[in-house]
Amino acid sequence: MRSAARWIDIGLVAPATFHATYAGLADHQVANAAPILLWGRTTEHICLGQHQNLMAELAQPLEVPVLQRPLGGGTVWVDEFQYCFVLIVPLELLPGRPQEWFEWGLAPMLATYRRFGMEVELHAQDVWLDGRKIGGSGAATIGNCAVLASSFLMHFPIAHFVQCIACPTEGFRNWMAEALSVAMTDWQSHQSVPDESVLVKVFWDSLQAGLKWDFIQSALSADEVLARDAVLPELAELDASNGKRLVPDGIKLNARTFLTEKHDGTNWVRVLTVDGKFSRIMLSRVLSAEQLEKLVLSSPTIEALQAELILMMPLGEAEYWAALIMNTAFISA
Structure with a gap:
């Protein structure tokens, strides 16, 4: 009809x-x-x-x-x-x-x-x-x-x-x-x-x-x-106190792509995720391009990140940076 x-x-x-x-x-x-x-x-x-x-x-x-x-x-x-x-x-x-x-x-x-x-x-x-x-x-x-x-x-x-x-x-x-x-x-x-x-x-x-x-x-x-x-x-009337940031610590670029950055004192992490996986990672802690690429290729879990980072730095640092990366990254369900 x-x-x-x-x-x-x-x-x-x-x-x-x-x-x-x-x-x-x-x-x-x-x-x-x-x-x-x-x-x-x-x-x-x-x-x-x-x-x-x-x-x-x-x-x-x-x-x-x-x-x-x-x-x-x-x-x-x-x-x-x-x-x-x-x-x-x-x-x-x-x-x-x-x-x-x-x-x-x-x-x-x-x-x-x-x-x-x-x-x-x-x-x-x-x-x-x-x-x-x-x-x-x-x-x-x-x-x-x-x-x-x-x-x-x-x-x-x-x-x-x-x-x-x-x-x-x-x-x-x-x-x-x-x-x-x-x-x-x-x-x-x-x-x-x-x-x-x-x-x-x-x-x-x-x-x-x-x-x-x-x-x-x-x-x-x-x-x-x-x-x-x-x-x-x-x-x-724009109420600056109303609402919240749609993506905590970052922005949604499309349904599959998110860019986020989190600071912890003088330390910071920036992560680009695509389809729930790492696409690009940068830390304030100095790492080589090869080391950063290994992080990008790892699974987006704290355990996988720790396994890579422990080969690059002391255990305590590895645990800290793995947690900060995961807390920064927007990994959709």
Whole structure:
């Protein structure tokens, strides 16, 4: 059974206006309302997830505007080189479990990429192309609706992004830039960027085919404008004491890649993990490149690290550094 749906294009707007629009729309919808696809772009800003802490995540001070969205997920760079979309769907029209929302809601996005010849895959909440993340997503329940947001990433400015992130050392920042060049990609790295009208047509068709919706061009009603404007003051207030760092001692670069650094007095450890294994390790204690490589190749357990380190230093030191490495590394379950 097909459903009528609204396509609302708000063009290029300020960050707060964009985020307030989908939040206000979602909060204003009544049960059995038509689903909405909100389409638009926004000027550059850093966008935090709703549970993140401003002071813990970001460098201070920042010249780039910062906004905390009413959706989950981590720190993202958003600018006019992304085509953002938000699905605003009454809960009764959704798959039963929230874990299923991403597979359901992002399927038309995957179909769109494939129509352009890019064989993307869905990994949890992220879209991947050729082993790299090309898109993330966030979701929340607002009012009677589920809200699912993502974007078509035409260009990702790694250098700008890493300057915005709180980093314990410049070494950490440098590693982040290098790791992002492997963990992330964008549209222009694979083919020429299409005209917006061409992208919209393909995405529109993919949504209608995949979700069985029939779109009509729509706009915010007067009441929906008031609902949007009511949200704006909330978005303008950034509570620096709220939330926490999403990844303790570091940052998630994609679903498989984490960079962390922990300090213990003058001692420190920096670890890059990929797929739950060591990819790169550095210590403040001087070790040779060959010794560091042996640590990277070891199993990510304290016993395996101790077995390698005891060949490089006294037992007490080996136990200390093995524990500090394991306490630093983000090893997902």
